[in-house]
């Protein structure tokens with residue numbers, strides 16, 4: 442049996458934490474995987490030097506995951522084509538707004554039997570409906586694509602603090618292989634077959650995209666409007682933190698948010714999503730951790746306490762990391778209002794009004 446050749450597409454905060462897991466496991470399971478793992482790094486200068494050169498010399502991504510050593514079998518590669526050439530297992534972990542452009546460059550370069558897994562938290566909403574990133578990857582690259590999502594704040598995973606995660610993979614054999622690629626004693630994987638539910642959960646707690654994001658990263662004209670739903674809940678939790686409310690209030694936001702997530706799944710995905718999936722790490726657990734410690738929550742809290750715009754705070758607080766949310770509140774609102782459904786999602790709607798219509802932040806508890 443030939444060994445699987447793994448490549449990682451992405452090298453941000455989560456991409457780097459995941460590189461540590463994968464680098465360790467490809468060495469641990471030498472009967473399954475080639476040890477050397479290529480990681481595509483979006484090249485940039487850090488202290489006047491190429492980030493890829495720093496990673497390959499220091500074995501540390503000093504910009505996106507400072508202080509964590511990466512296994513030496515992780516090789517940073519600045520060209521996405523070189524990184525993915527002949528790969529048989531491809532791990533996608535880029536901010537959602539870059540997926541399409543990156544996939545287009547990878548076309549024709551993977552091994553014929555390649556399989557992919559998406560760690561991206563986001564969702565596209567097109568004029569004709571919703572699309573998962575696994576579907577987008579399958580559509581462009583013609584490879585089957587599973588999904589991994591969970592209560593996984595990258596810095597904590599990188600420091601080896603115990604957590605769980607969920608892999609959704611319809612093919613049982615591939616699910617077993619991905620389990621071997623990610624599972625460790627501090628990062629415990631549960632594999633289920635509902636890859637739709639796994640991605641929907643990750644997307645719905647982390648809202649992104651739409652017109653503003655499209656202005657920053659315009660897609661080719663023929664491509665659908667990317668519009669992922671997720672950050673609302675985190676923004677809501679960040680607002681209540683900014684107001685100085687307590688744990689009870691946040692729990693109420695989380696509960697209401699979970700209800701709206703389930704409702705969205707039922708309305709737009711129907712039987713494709715299993716209710717049990719919301720009780721996996723990718724569901725309620727991810728909602729809880731991100732509403733406690735995520736970047737979106739942090740920026741939303743600062744939005745209340747400083748009064749500064751979200752995009753300014755993203756630059757000031759995140760050092761190049763991307764919020765998978767904020768700006769799309771308007772487009773999510775647009776999507777729901779086009780269907781006369783905003784009243785059915787009161788939490789989503791209230792967050793929109795606070796961010797874009799200057800409604801008082803207190804509405805987050807008064808109007809839901």
Ligand SMILES: NC(=O)C1=CN([C@@H]2O[C@H](COP(=O)(O)OP(=O)(O)OC[C@H]3O[C@@H](n4cnc5c(N)ncnc54)[C@H](O)[C@@H]3O)[C@@H](O)[C@H]2O)C=CC1
Nearest residue numbers: 452453454455456483534535536539561562594595762763
């Ligand atoms: N950070 C976290 O704790 C977690 C993140 N995720 C998800 O993982 C995905 C990736 O996020 P992170 O690794 O955290 O990224 P990040 O937000 O930390 O970093 C941004 C990344 O985008 C790259 N980039 C900047 N401009 C680019 C361009 N024009 N084209 C391509 N890449 C560009 C940067 O080089 C950097 O690698 C997201 O969907 C996120 O929701 C999932 C679980 C945990």
Ligand SMILES: O=C(CO)COP(=O)(O)O
Nearest residue numbers: 591592593594735736737
């Ligand atoms: O998805 C995450 C944890 O599971 C990270 O969320 P943030 O992007 O808000 O940091």
